[in-house]
Amino acid sequence: MSEDIIREESMVDLWNVWYSELHQGRAGLTLKVKQVIYSGQSPFQRIDILETYEFGRMLVLYGSIMITEKDEFVYHEMISHVPLFTHPNPRRVLVIGGGDGGTVREVLKHPEVEQVTLVEIDQMVVEKCKEYFPQVACELDNPKTRILFQDGAQFMAETDEKFDVILVDASDPIGPAEVLFQKNFHQNIYNRLNEDGIMVTQSESPWYHQRTLRRMYENLRSIFPLVRIYWAYVPTYPSSIWSFTLCSKKYHPIKDFKADQYRELGISTNYYNAGIHQACFVLPNFIKKAILNR
Ligand code: SAM
Numbered sequence: 001m002s003e004d005i006i007r008e009e010s011m012v013d014l015w016n017v018w019y020s021e022l023h024q025g026r027a028g029l030t031l032k033v034k035q036v037i038y039s040g041q042s043p044f045q046r047i048d049i050l051e052t053y054e055f056g057r058m059l060v061l062y063g064s065i066m067i068t069e070k071d072e073f074v075y076h077e078m079i080s081h082v083p084l085f086t087h088p089n090p091r092r093v094l095v096i097g098g099g100d101g102g103t104v105r106e107v108l109k110h111p112e113v114e115q116v117t118l119v120e121i122d123q124m125v126v127e128k129c130k131e132y133f134p135q136v137a138c139e140l141d142n143p144k145t146r147i148l149f150q151d152g153a154q155f156m157a158e159t160d161e162k163f164d165v166i167l168v169d170a171s172d173p174i175g176p177a178e179v180l181f182q183k184n185f186h187q188n189i190y191n192r193l194n195e196d197g198i199m200v201t202q203s204e205s206p207w208y209h210q211r212t213l214r215r216m217y218e219n220l221r222s223i224f225p226l227v228r229i230y231w232a233y234v235p236t237y238p239s240s241i242w243s244f245t246l247c248s249k250k251y252h253p254i255k256d257f258k259a260d261q262y263r264e265l266g267i268s269t270n271y272y273n274a275g276i277h278q279a280c281f282v283l284p285n286f287i288k289k290a291i292l293n294r
Contacts, residue, residue: 004211019050019058021065023208023238029065031055031236037132042124044176049132055236057132059100061125062175065236067100072136075202076102077272078232078280079244083165083198084110085262085277086246086253090164093117094192096152096180098169099125101137107167108139109267116145117163121176123149153179156188164194168201173212181212183219186247190223196250199224206231207239210290217291220247228253229291230280232271243287254278 004024022028031052038049048060056069067075080103084090091114095103099120107116118140120126126147129137139145148155152170166189173181180201189199204212206229213229220227224247234242246253259274288294 004209019052019060021060021063021238023205027238029236029238031058038128040124040128042122044122047124047128049128058236059125059129059133061171064172066171067102067133067136068236069133069135071235072100072102073270074232074234075237075242076106076136077269078230078276079103079167079169079200079202080106081109081267081269081272082230082244082253082277082280083167083200083246084113085258086248086251086256087165087196087198088251088256088258090198091115092161092163092165094119094161094163094166096156096166096168097121097171097177098167100129100133101126101140103167103169104142104145105136105139108142108144109265111265114144117161118145118147119150119152119155120147121149121151151176151179153182153185153188156185156192159192162192162194162197164197166193166197166199168199170202172204181216183223186216186220186223190247190249193249198249198251199247201245201247203229203243203245205237205239205241206243206287206291207241209238213243213245214291216245220245223247225249226252228281229283229287231283231287232280254281 017033019033020030033050035051040047045062050058052058058068059066093107093116095118170180171177226248228246231243
């Protein structure tokens, strides 16, 4: 585990009905809570579902906010459409983590996708999201969706299947998701991608988690010929600026961007569009200096 990943501490103050998530123990996000809908413990993590005033229903795993009804579209559109509008023919897609179903929902907006495999360690996350977030989990029963309840790192090490696009929709690198940030996992992803394959992994906050992001970037650059960081604005994630890292064996996310297909398909999105596809790769100087050494 990197030194800059400190377990998010969260607390629900039932008397004042506020939820606070502390980032690195030094800053945080506080939301007023209408109702605690569910609290329980799976074999892997604590699961909380709260109804908040500002962001609607919210899923908290292992003490970290995973999704809220109001802003989940940003993360799910950005992890999916950037690689899927880059790869010319993404037929077989793999999602590691992502048990809420938001990434699968976005992936299946692409008609050329024949099958999306979701490898989620925690069956209870899928069950609770189907029950409490039906608008996010809406494509988990689609016949094109195959769900395997397994550790994603173990799946990558053992499978002999090949994929066109692999999306690592992991929780923070602490607890069960720690393995999904390690170099041998990324090497196994490289090995299981077709020769023109693309991988995107969520890569934490470029504000709070610079060491984690830098280490991931350096490891990925030693594996893939093309590695690019991009970012999006997610209000409920630490610092609100969230990074993704795209790794490609062949295609370039800007030069090979399928802008015509995006226009023709006319998919409904609330954050992603053709301008964002290109602009999201433009990095502020503080990220260039801290991560790329430029
Ligand atoms: N959007 C989110 C974020 O960045 O906070 C990620 C959300 S998604 C719900 C993360 C999922 O990864 C969780 O459902 C969790 O159970 C799953 N997960 C954690 N470790 C895993 C592992 N080793 N293999 C497969 N899934 C894992």
